[in-house]
Every structure is written in C-alpha cells, then in structure tokens.
Amino acid sequence: MKNLIGLLVSLLLGVLIILTLASSPSFPEFGSVDINDRVAGEYLDNDNVEEVGSGNIVTAIVVGYRGFDTLGEVTVLFISALGIALIFSDKKQKRLDLKFKPNFMLKTGSRIVFGIILITSLYIIFHGHLTPGGGFPGGVMIASAILLLYLADDKFRSNIKGFKVLEGVAGSLFVIIGLLGLVIGTYFLENFIPVGSLGELLSAGIIPIIYMLIGLKVGSEISGIVDNFLTEGESA
Amino acid sequence: MIQYAAIILFVFGLYGLLTQRNIIKMIISLNIMEIGLFIFIISIGFVYDGVAPIISSVSETGLLFVDPLPQALVLTAIVIGVGTTALALAFAKSIHNKYQTFSLDEMEEQL
Numbered sequence: 001m002k003n004l005i006g007l008l009v010s011l012l013l014g015v016l017i018i019l020t021l022a023s024s025p026s027f028p029e030f031g032s033v034d035i036n037d038r039v040a041g042e043y044l045d046n047d048n049v050e051e052v053g054s055g056n057i058v059t060a061i062v063v064g065y066r067g068f069d070t071l072g073e074v075t076v077l078f079i080s081a082l083g084i085a086l087i088f089s090d091k092k093q094k095r096l097d098l099k100f101k102p103n104f105m106l107k108t109g110s111r112i113v114f115g116i117i118l119i120t121s122l123y124i125i126f127h128g129h130l131t132p133g134g135g136f137p138g139g140v141m142i143a144s145a146i147l148l149l150y151l152a153d154d155k156f157r158s159n160i161k162g163f164k165v166l167e168g169v170a171g172s173l174f175v176i177i178g179l180l181g182l183v184i185g186t187y188f189l190e191n192f193i194p195v196g197s198l199g200e201l202l203s204a205g206i207i208p209i210i211y212m213l214i215g216l217k218v219g220s221e222i223s224g225i226v227d228n229f230l231t232e233g234e235s236a
Numbered sequence: 237m238i239q240y241a242a243i244i245l246f247v248f249g250l251y252g253l254l255t256q257r258n259i260i261k262m263i264i265s266l267n268i269m270e271i272g273l274f275i276f277i278i279s280i281g282f283v284y285d286g287v288a289p290i291i292s293s294v295s296e297t298g299l300l301f302v303d304p305l306p307q308a309l310v311l312t313a314i315v316i317g318v319g320t321t322a323l324a325l326a327f328a329k330s331i332h333n334k335y336q337t338f339s340l341d342e343m344e345e346q347l
Contacts (some may be wrong), residue, residue: 014246031283032283033282033303035300057288057289066308080323081319136314140245198291198292
C-alpha cells in the first residue's frame, strides 16, 4: 500500500514536470539551442576570451566569472569534511584492518602506481585552464591515490595533520588572492596579473593559481574524509 | 525528447527515496535523483555538432560550441553532491555503530 502511494506520487510529479516542460515555449528543443541568444554567447566571444585568457571556457566561468561562488562551494566541501571528522571524532582512532595480508609485490606495486596517479593528477590540475579537468577532478585523483595506499598496505596511515595544514593554507591563500584583487584592483578576486597569450601554460593570470589551490584543498579534504572512514573506534 | 529520460531517472530516485527502508538504499536513491538532474541540466546546453567549449590558439574560427554555463553549474553541483553523500554515509556508519543494522524497521524494534 505504501509502495503504491509512493509510486503514484512520483509518477504524478514526473507527469507534471514533463507536461509543464512540453507546453512551455521557453524550454528549448533538444540540441537546437542558439548559443548567441544566451549568456554563454558572450563568454564564447573572441574578445572576451582574449580578456579572460583561459582557453577552457568552463574554467573561465568556474574560477573567473564565478570565482566567489567557487569559494562558497569549497567552503561547503570543507564544512562536510568537518562534519564527518566531528561524527567520527568521539572514539579512539584505529586503522581499519584488511581481510587479507598484503604481500611484498602488492605493497611495492601500489607505491609505483601511487606516483603515476599523483603525477597525472598534478598534470590535470596545472592544465585546468587549457584542457578538460582542473582543480576538482585533480584533487579527487590525489585522494584516490591515498585510498589506493590504504587498501594495499595494512600498515599505512596518512599524515592527517599535514593534510589539515595544507587545507588551511590553500583555503587562506584563495581568500588572500581575492583580497589582493580588492586592494590592487577594484573588486574581490579581480584578475590583477597580466593574462599573457592564450594557450600557454603560464597565462590567464590568477586562474591557474587559484585552480591549483583548489586542487590542493580538495585533495587534502577528500583524503581526510577517506582517512576518517577507514579508521574506526575500539569496537563497541 | 531525450531530456525526459533524465526526468524519468529523477522520478525513479524519488520513488526509491519514498519506499526504501534501508539507509544505504535511501542514499543511493538520493544519488540517482541527483544524477537525473545533472543530466537534465547538461542536456539544456547541448547543441548538435557542437564541440567542447575549449578554445586554443590553433583552433580555427567558426566552430560551434556547446553551452559552457550548464557544465560549470553541474561541476559545482557534483562537488556539493560528493560532500552531502559523504556526510550521509558518515551518519549511516555512526547509526550502524549504535544499532548494528541499516534497516529502519529493525531499528524501530530495538527502540
């Protein structure tokens, strides 16, 4: 009976949404959008791209035009990491035991793969303004490298204090760079470094610097979350 | 009309959220709803024959790009989704430590 009501409610909502969208004149036909009618047409304009200096327009929006929003987003991630740390903090921390004994090959091989993953993630972070990727995917890749070491080595315990310091420094530098824009220029997070020529690694002013800081912050935060989940208190 | 597939995914997630009595399955339903919305928002910016909105110094002019704004918004939303899912799983682990079960029905019996 309960399932039936749930089914009816969700079906009703779905039908309502689809009917409303189908009859709305402002809802675009799939795939036949004219970009020039939208806000994004301006972003894709050549003069505007020269001005912002970032070839990847998604990065230009996330870090350039909407940099303040990204600061809030990083704060939300920080708060959720803080909440997880608080939930798990009331017990004595002990590393979760593996169900098997890792042998020498697994430990050494995972350390080699760890280096490769770390280099790839740094490449993705540094080229965020030129190629797909950036601080968020790169940061999650750093955390996945840490997770690999946790799963392949039963003695491994990451230096959680170091991550906390890195996270704090990266977050503070983000705000300080924003305030520098306010001091040197006119508004918060203004791009006060010359943008250089499009397509070079050292271009786009503060965008690669901020994306690097975001990558470090996200990487250390998610690594902290992984560490919190893989440690457990003395079993109650 | 492929956009309505995303709405159907959203409805599946809502149905799961309303009917499931297991915490892990509820979190999975929440994620399915989220993914449906992401696909829907991305699909709004899609253009036929459009390429990814990345301009390099060597790319020719007159290329047709897809809308970058929904992609940037979904990038934000995915990160928030990761944060909420991680927090929900932390709550689930904390509940499991207390009641030794993920099922809401079994939890009610213990109360």
